[in-house]
Amino acid sequence: MTKRRHGVQHNRPPPGGGRRRLARLCVVLFRVGLGPVLGRRLLLLHHTARTDGRLRHTALEITAYDAERGSWILASPADAPWFLDLLAAPLTTVQVGNRHYAVTAHFPEAEEAAEILARHLTDGPRRARRACPAGGMAENAEARPHGRTGDLPALVRLDAAPGQHLP
Numbered sequence: 039m040t041k042r043r044h045g046v047q048h049n050r051p052p053p054g055g056g057r058r059r060l061a062r063l064c065v066v067l068f069r070v071g072l073g074p075v076l077g078r079r080l081l082l083l084h085h086t087a088r089t090d091g092r093l094r095h096t097a098l099e100i101t102a103y104d105a106e107r108g109s110w111i112l113a114s115p116a117d118a119p120w121f122l123d124l125l126a127a128p129l130t131t132v133q134v135g136n137r138h139y140a141v142t143a144h145f146p147e148a149e150e151a152a153e154i155l156a157r158h159l160t161d162g163p164r165r166a167r168r169a170c171p172a173g174g175m176a177e178n179a180e181a182r183p184h185g186r187t188g189d190l191p192a193l194v195r196l197d198a199a200p201g202q203h204l205p
Contacts, residue, residue, distance in 0.1 A: 064097035074135045078103070078205065081110060082133040087119075088126040096120045101193070102158040105205075108198035110134075110141075111154060116192040124194060132196060134205060141196040151193045 067075060068082040076097075083096045098120070102111040110132070114121045124130065128143035146154060198204055 061097060065095050068097060068133055069095070071136060073133060078134065083112075083120055084131045084133070085120055085123040086127045086130070088123050094120070094123065102154065103205075108202070108204045110196045111158070112194045112196065113155075113191040114194060118192075121192055121194065130196075137203075137205070139202055139204070140199040142199070144195045144197060146193050146195060154193060154195075 064076060064080060065082065067073065073082065079100055080097055081100055083098055085094050085096065086092070087094050098112050098114075100110050101113045103109075104111070124143040125145070130141060130143065132139050132141050
């Protein structure tokens with residue numbers, strides 16, 4: 039099913055029912071101070087909507103974290119609203135646990151994205167499916183180069199501002 043919303047072609051409908059409630063529950067847990075309960079695999083992205091300028095909050099799974107650079111890697115379908123919002127306004131804030139970090143969004147080129155995925159998807163096919171559900175990852179990720187069958191998902195690297203105490 040394809041649908042146009044906000045001038046963008048979407049291939050999947052937004053989550054509804056139980057999936058939507060579960061996704062919103064993570065946002066609520068972050069906002070009431072229970073972010074540490076969710077562990078270090080999720081972060082709360084605060085972003086400005088490109089259409090109306092309102093502040094939005096989205097809970098996202100972290101594909102990779104680089105402690106040396108102070109950056110988080112997120113995988114996304116290229117038509118996700120939060121991804122398009124970051125393209126329009128790359129300076130934002132994230133919350134990991136109960137700590138907030140000022141970050142700048144960077145969008146790796148195709149070569150760098152393939153290298154990042156190859157480095158972080160060597161953990162096996164299960165992690166590959168989890169990290170890139172919209173990227174068409176194979177059941178057997180080791181069977182294909184870089185463990186992929188379709189197009190690479192769009193990656194976002196969130197670099198923390200200098201001088202922050204990182205996890």
